[in-house]
Amino acid sequence: MSIGNSPEDERPFEDGRSSDGHEEEARPSVGRALQQARIAAGLTVDDVSSATRVRIAIVHAIEADDFTPCGGDVYARGHIRTLAKAVHTDPAPLLARYDDDHGGRPAPTPAAPLFEAERIRPERRGPNWTAAMVAAIVAVVGFVGFTAFKGGDSDSDAASQVTQGASPSASKPAAPKPSTTTATPKSDPSDSAIAAAPQDKVTVQVSAVDGRSWISAKDHNGRMLFDGLLKKGESKTFQDSSKVNLILGDAGVIQLYVNGKKIEDDFQPGAVERLTYTKGDPEVG
Structure with missing residues (x-):
């Protein structure tokens, strides 16, 4: 004290x-x-x-x-x-x-000027090395598999020729054509993938359904995940290994999904809400 x-x-x-x-x-x-x-x-x-x-x-x-x-x-x-x-x-x-x-109840106003002292510039994100590494691994695995398939095909052709001898009337079985597969790049998780949230992480989806609101999201280390204005109809998804901290400038216009479950809290228009969610939620942390 x-x-x-x-x-x-x-x-x-x-x-x-x-x-x-x-x-x-x-x-x-x-x-x-x-x-x-x-x-x-x-x-x-x-x-x-x-x-x-x-x-x-x-x-x-x-x-x-x-x-x-x-x-x-x-x-x-x-x-x-x-x-x-x-x-x-x-x-x-x-x-x-x-x-x-103060002249009656005010109409909801944009929340962008709120908490200027608390706002931190978003960290600059570097190149997505994870996606590049996954693409490289897929390419290497595809090349090795194709080479092994071609090698096995050549060996089977040689064995067939030895078995059938030099008879010109013997028909050589047609070798199956190698099937080629095209590696498709990994896309960002869809809403259905978010609904099936992994059990070892906390996943929070924030949607501005009734208006726009300023929001701030941090991970369990206090690192800023997002800080800005969410316009009506827009959504943001945040994921962390243990905890996601939220500040909602106008909680009344926001719809939350935590670990695939809809949060039913009755947030009031214009209310500022500070929330924490963990892997065991949708209860508020």
């Missing part, structure tokens, strides 16, 4: 007055209500940040009724809902109060 960050140090004044001596409003603001609920639950800002993965600076700003770091009304409402659940209070009155103070 951080020094100077205990719930007791943040309790409101007992006489109902603020630090400047003025009386508090009858109904506390959104930030003050979240702060009071957190203190009543015996939680520190560090505890809430760890439970929700919302940065400490943003938690402090929201409790001070400063929603600028959230990146807009849609995401401010998502943070309010997340923090309210963490401190065991009903988010509905807080969201209504926020909407009253």
Whole structure:
């Protein structure tokens, strides 16, 4: 626990007055209500940040009724809902109060500007050496098989000539023509292949079915797999040996398939969701 960050140090004044001596409003603001609920639950800002993965600076700003770091009304409402659940209070009155103070409930907005501080440029991917190696192996195996077949055919022709002797009337059996096979290049996994996800890996498919949303995906080492805007109708598939971490900027427009199974969570429009899936899911990690 951080020094100077205990719930007791943040309790409101007992006489109902603020630090400047003025009386508090009858109904506390959104930030003050979240702060009071957190203190009543015996939680520190560090505890809430760890439970929700919302940065400490943003938690402090929201409790001070400063929603600028959230990146807009849609995401401010998502943070309010997340923090309210963490401190065991009903988010509905807080969201209504926020909407009253900020001109009503906002329409969903593009999520691209969200979490600029967390965004990392995607790693530059090198050449696909795996595909090149597979193609080379297929070519070598095909050449060796064709050579062995031709060699066996020549030996059978010689044996036939020795058996039949020099008789001109003996008919030589027609040698079967070698069948040639064309190696087809390996293609990317289809949706049906994704549905039959391997048991030794975690496979997550993200589809923007009802709109567009910014998404971020990382593997178990924290390496960025994707970071950007997923347009309506687009899909992305991520696979890792043990874990995939997701951030959904507007979870309400997203449909998830984890290890071949559809996730039935009722994500709300405009809600920011941070999810972790492992090989044993579709339960949330």
